[in-house]
Amino acid sequence: MKLTLKEIAKVVHAKNDWSVLTDREIPKIEFDSRLIEPGDLFLPLKGVRDGHDFIPTAFENGAFATFSEKKVEQTHLLVDDCLKAFQELAKYYLEKTNVEVIAVTGSNGKTTTKDMIAAVLSEKYSTYKTQGNHNNEIGLPYTVLHMPDNTQKLVLEMGMDHPGDIDFLSNLAQPDLAIITLIGEAHLEFMGNRRNIAKGKMGIQAGLGVENELIAPADPIINEFIYNQQKITRFGADEDIFVTNLVEHRNYLSFNTNFLNVTITIPVPGKYNATNAMLAAYVGFKMGLSEKEIKQGLEHVELTRNRTEWKKAANGADILADVYNANPTAMRLILETFQAIEKNEGGRKLVVLADMLELGNQSAELHAKMIESLNFEILDKVYLYGPMMKSLYQVANGNPNVSYFTDLENLSATIKKDLQPNDQILFKGSNGMKLFNVIEDLEKNIS
Numbered sequence: 045m046k047l048t049l050k051e052i053a054k055v056v057h058a059k060n061d062w063s064v065l066t067d068r069e070i071p072k073i074e075f076d077s078r079l080i081e082p083g084d085l086f087l088p089l090k091g092v093r094d095g096h097d098f099i100p101t102a103f104e105n106g107a108f109a110t111f112s113e114k115k116v117e118q119t120h121l122l123v124d125d126c127l128k129a130f131q132e133l134a135k136y137y138l139e140k141t142n143v144e145v146i147a148v149t150g151s152n153g154k155t156t157t158k159d160m161i162a163a164v165l166s167e168k169y170s171t172y173k174t175q176g177n178h179n180n181e182i183g184l185p186y187t188v189l190h191m192p193d194n195t196q197k198l199v200l201e202m203g204m205d206h207p208g209d210i211d212f213l214s215n216l217a218q219p220d221l222a223i224i225t226l227i228g229e230a231h232l233e234f235m236g237n238r239r240n241i242a243k244g245k246m247g248i249q250a251g252l253g254v255e256n257e258l259i260a261p262a263d264p265i266i267n268e269f270i271y272n273q274q275k276i277t278r279f280g281a282d283e284d285i286f287v288t289n290l291v292e293h294r295n296y297l298s299f300n301t302n303f304l305n306v307t308i309t310i311p312v313p314g315k316y317n318a319t320n321a322m323l324a325a326y327v328g329f330k331m332g333l334s335e336k337e338i339k340q341g342l343e344h345v346e347l348t349r350n351r352t353e354w355k356k357a358a359n360g361a362d363i364l365a366d367v368y369n370a371n372p373t374a375m376r377l378i379l380e381t382f383q384a385i386e387k388n389e390g391g392r393k394l395v396v397l398a399d400m401l402e403l404g405n406q407s408a409e410l411h412a413k414m415i416e417s418l419n420f421e422i423l424d425k426v427y428l429y430g431p432m433m434k435s436l437y438q439v440a441n442g443n444p445n446v447s448y449f450t451d452l453e454n455l456s457a458t459i460k461k462d463l464q465p466n467d468q469i470l471f472k473g474s475n476g477m478k479l480f481n482v483i484e485d486l487e488k489n490i491s
């Protein structure tokens with residue numbers, strides 16, 4: 045990151061005397077104190093715990109300074125709201141570096157489309173993209189402030205949990221090009237219905253200049269929400285841009301488009317991926333890539349693994365696997381999201397929580413604190429797994445719907461026995477706990 049502490053203080057209107065601060069460059073900004081490296085700036089956020097509690101740990105890990113909403117003895121930038129300061133800094137950084145921003149939102153496919161756009165643009169430009177699920181009001185500014193110094197194209201995924209989220213992210217990012225992949229049909233979480241999802245996604249116009257372009261599906265559900273004079277390119281059969289000659293092979297696809305003269309192949313199956321790839325090809329086409337560059341980019345796309353996505357168990361049950369960010373806040377957020385989703389007709393809600401690793405001597409307390417995020421009016425069964433989850437099991441004090449496991453085989457066998465076809469089951473925990481083995485087992489062979 046090419047910003048000095050003094051410059052940051054100025055941009056965020058730090059309230060303390062920053063004239064004494066040095067002009068040394070800050071390598072990066074982190075809100076998880078475990079990621080702090082020497083010279084970094086710490087950002088205390090309010091997660092399950094107030095990040096201010098971890099300022100000492102951040103300095104033990106080598107932080108040079110920290111944001112803070114209260115006076116502290118360590119070198120700090122005193123601000124009213126750390127998150128707002130972080131977001132303001134990201135907006136400033138985008139303007140300062142003048143990087144070209146491509147924004148992607150949509151219900152499914154946005155992560156794949158983001159990955160494919162980045163794969164195409166990387167053939168010609170130094171390109172950076174959203175990592176993991178860093179697509180919300182914390183993750184997007186984090187992505188902006190973590191892009192390499194020479195980045196020319198920045199592909200930002202914009203996630204929406206609540207109405208207005210996308211408007212906010214679009215205003216922050218001021219995209220040069222915006223893509224809406226699909227309008228929801230999956231679980232609607234906090235949005236209510238498909239029309240609200242369409243309205244929410246069309247918030248991407250908020251930061252899009254009238255001289256820029258929006259690429260959106262042919263789906264008429266968005267038409268009533270078009271309010272910006274920008275150019276709109278619609279995609280779908282016989283629309284402005286579309287796929288032709290789609291051929292599905294076992295583990296790759298080939299197709300043509302109405303705007304290129306080459307046949308594209310992508311190393312992934314699934315008809316919907318042809319649409320995602322076509323969108324990426326069009327973005328490349330708009331940004332002056334040759335057909336050869338577009339073709340090559342898509343042939344080598346690397347898709348983000350293990351996205352937080354809905355999967356299906358062999359018996360038809362819905363599985364939500366969230367293997368990202370095994371920290372207390374992410375666990376709370378995915379529990380809130382999962383509990384906000386309506387149960388399937390005649391189905392139950394089950395949750396599997398495994399240890400969050402590397403939480404130091406706060407670990408037992410942070411695991412126990414997850415009790416605040418479990419709503420036993422909604423959840424039918426809670427399976428806890430791992431030595432640290434014993435702390436949560438103990439504060440669940442004998443709730444008959446809460447069970448505790450110390451070995452994966454026993455956990456897996458119990459879930460296989462319990463899971464019914466109309467159930468929804470959430471899995472969350474550190475990768476090291478290997479819950480994905482249980483998930484793969486459920487996808488394969490329970491009957």
Ligand SMILES: N#Cc1c(NC(=O)c2cc(S(=O)(=O)N3CCOCC3)c(Cl)cc2Cl)sc2c1CCN(Cc1ccc(-c3nn[nH]n3)cc1)C2
Nearest residue numbers: 076089091092093101178183369371373374403404405406
């Ligand atoms: N609450 C909380 C904690 C974290 N939360 C987050 O990182 C976080 C994570 C998320 S997120 O949901 O993962 N995410 C962010 C990026 O975009 C997508 C969504 C969000 Cl939205 C917000 C926050 Cl604040 S990280 C973290 C915590 C608390 C413990 N920390 C490690 C730690 C452990 C022990 C000590 C310690 N101190 N003294 N002894 N030990 C200090 C720190 C690590």
